[in-house]
Amino acid sequence: MSPKxxxxxxxxxxxxxxxxxxxxxxxxxxxxxxxxxxxxxxMAMRGQSVPQAKRLHTIRDVVREAERLGMPFxxxxxxxxxxxxxxxxIGVLATDRGRERDWVLNxxxxxxxxxxxxxxxxxxxxxxxxSGLDWSECLAAISDPEIARRVxxxxxxxxxxxxxxxxxxxxxxxxxxxxxxxxxxxxxxEVAGLRL
Amino acid sequence: xxxxAKAAAAAKRLRGGRGQVELFFAFDDPNxxxxxxxLDRRIAGRAVDLLPFPVLERDMEGDxxxxxxxxxxxxxxxxxxxxxxxxxxxxxxxxxxDTAFLAEWVxxxxxxxxxKDFAVAAARTIWFEQDGPLDRDAFAESWRLAVGGxxxxxxxxPVGSNEKRMKRRGAYAVPMAWVHGRLFFAHxxxxxxxxxxxxxxxxxx
Numbered sequence: 001m002s003p004k005x006x007x008x009x010x011x012x013x014x015x016x017x018x019x020x021x022x023x024x025x026x027x028x029x030x031x032x033x034x035x036x037x038x039x040x041x042x043m044a045m046r047g048q049s050v051p052q053a054k055r056l057h058t059i060r061d062v063v064r065e066a067e068r069l070g071m072p073f074x075x076x077x078x079x080x081x082x083x084x085x086x087x088x089x090i091g092v093l094a095t096d097r098g099r100e101r102d103w104v105l106n107x108x109x110x111x112x113x114x115x116x117x118x119x120x121x122x123x124x125x126x127x128x129x130x131s132g133l134d135w136s137e138c139l140a141a142i143s144d145p146e147i148a149r150r151v152x153x154x155x156x157x158x159x160x161x162x163x164x165x166x167x168x169x170x171x172x173x174x175x176x177x178x179x180x181x182x183x184x185x186x187x188x189x190e191v192a193g194l195r196l
Numbered sequence: 197x198x199x200x201a202k203a204a205a206a207a208k209r210l211r212g213g214r215g216q217v218e219l220f221f222a223f224d225d226p227n228x229x230x231x232x233x234x235l236d237r238r239i240a241g242r243a244v245d246l247l248p249f250p251v252l253e254r255d256m257e258g259d260x261x262x263x264x265x266x267x268x269x270x271x272x273x274x275x276x277x278x279x280x281x282x283x284x285x286x287x288x289x290x291x292x293x294d295t296a297f298l299a300e301w302v303x304x305x306x307x308x309x310x311x312k313d314f315a316v317a318a319a320r321t322i323w324f325e326q327d328g329p330l331d332r333d334a335f336a337e338s339w340r341l342a343v344g345g346x347x348x349x350x351x352x353x354p355v356g357s358n359e360k361r362m363k364r365r366g367a368y369a370v371p372m373a374w375v376h377g378r379l380f381f382a383h384x385x386x387x388x389x390x391x392x393x394x395x396x397x398x399x400x401x
Contacts, residue, residue: 051256053368057379064388164261176275177268180384184275 003034004194006185007170009158010104012079012087013042015062018108019069020167020179025101027186031194033171037100038154039091040166042084046155048164065179072113079111083118086142087111088151090124093141094133103131198395201376205396215244215398217389218374219382220362221319222251223295225266226273226284229323231371231382234280236316238390241400247307248315249358250299252292254370273323276383286327295322296355297332301339301347303354314342 008024010017028035044050066073079087087107094103107127110116118124128138141147158168161175169176169185171192176185189195205215217239221228232248239246255262266289274284298318305311317338322330339347365374371382375392382389393399 048260049258051368053363053366054256057366057368057372060379061381061385064385068388162261162264164259164264174271175268177272178384181272181275183279187275187278 001032003028003032004171004192005036006033006189007036007038007168009038009040009154009163009166009168009170011040011042011166012084012091012108012111013044014166015058015073015076015112016065016179017167018112019062019065019071020169020182021104021108022071023179023182024167024169025105027182027189030196031186031189032196033189033194037091037095037104038157039088039151040155040158041088041151042080043165044080045084072109074113075115076112077115077117079118081119083111085151086124087118089141089144089147090128090133090138092147092150093137094131097133097137099132103128103133106131201378202396205376205398209243209397215242215376215393215396216247217244217393218247218249218361218365219371220249220251220254220358220365220367220373221371221382222254222292223298223315223319223322224290224292225370226270226286226289226323227276227383228371229319230273230276231373231386232316232319233324234386235373235382235389236312238386239393242393242398243401244393244398245307245309246312248302248312249307249361250302250315250355251359251362251370252296252299252355253359254362254368256368273383277324282324285324286322290322290330294330297347298330298335299355299358300349301335303358304348304351305343306354308343310343314339317342 006027010021025035027033063073091100091103094100107118110127111118116123116127125135128135161170163175163177165177167179169182171185171188174188176182217235219231219235221231235246270284270287270289277284302311302315318335336347366379367374373380373382373389375389376396378392380389380392
């Protein structure tokens, strides 16, 4: 039997996505699943505003959660706009090359723990190369309209599910929203008999 | 970083004062029920008061996903409750107006130990014991037993006062808890809340 798909919806601008990524990508090591990565356009770039109170609390909560998880957090660089678009395009390329795990873990750590300005080629290139990606292919992906269409399709699929935020993991149509809900997904995978 | 708060907490204890956890919640929200029941259980044994501040209006302005979030909250709360081996009895979301009378009673009475006990029991009844329309008379009887007398009514918009207090604290959703200057999600940061109380010296006796 082929591994059951689990869809991982991720935003490069979401610190909670950053916190979720290492555990999400580690799931196939313990469960018979095919983790399918989908980068989505940040809410703020889809016309959805986030109130100041939420922004402030998110940062405070992420700092505490990062400490709990033993992950570095800060200094950060907000990739909204061009930075997010470049990462989204390279994420599609990385998925096609089977390098999405390395890419997402490397670039999200760079953004959320090293303040990497990913609009700067001299900053982005070593992250891509460290992730096993060819820089010329990355540059081509950034301006490829077909890749932009696939990013939009990934974002639209999240919206079509009625989901509003990220990270979201979806198993058999059931969404698990939040970096702190991976344990609930794991319980569901256990019940489904998918433990390796 | 928390040295001033720790010193203030120590000084308060010297004066015989108690710690406080302000809980902003909604009776129609299942995650609030998880927070009320679990915080009450975890705070017991500490010289700390759980102060219930029920609200009705708590959604982010212009949020297009309000209804989707309410439906999802039932699923989400079910999963969180399952971590403690508990099942939600209700499978469909409630509307704020279904439970507004409870918010008004608790807000009008103001936080006290007896009112907190009523709020915890009501949340447990709504989300862990019943599945159907709420029986206002039965809750009034619970009020009589827990608090005494008949539930208070009216006043100068006590629920609105709670909503303003919630905004002043920087809370933008329910349930959220304010612990001596720090804000936490209340239903899924229970360990952090207890760690914060420990840090401030409000440890279990």
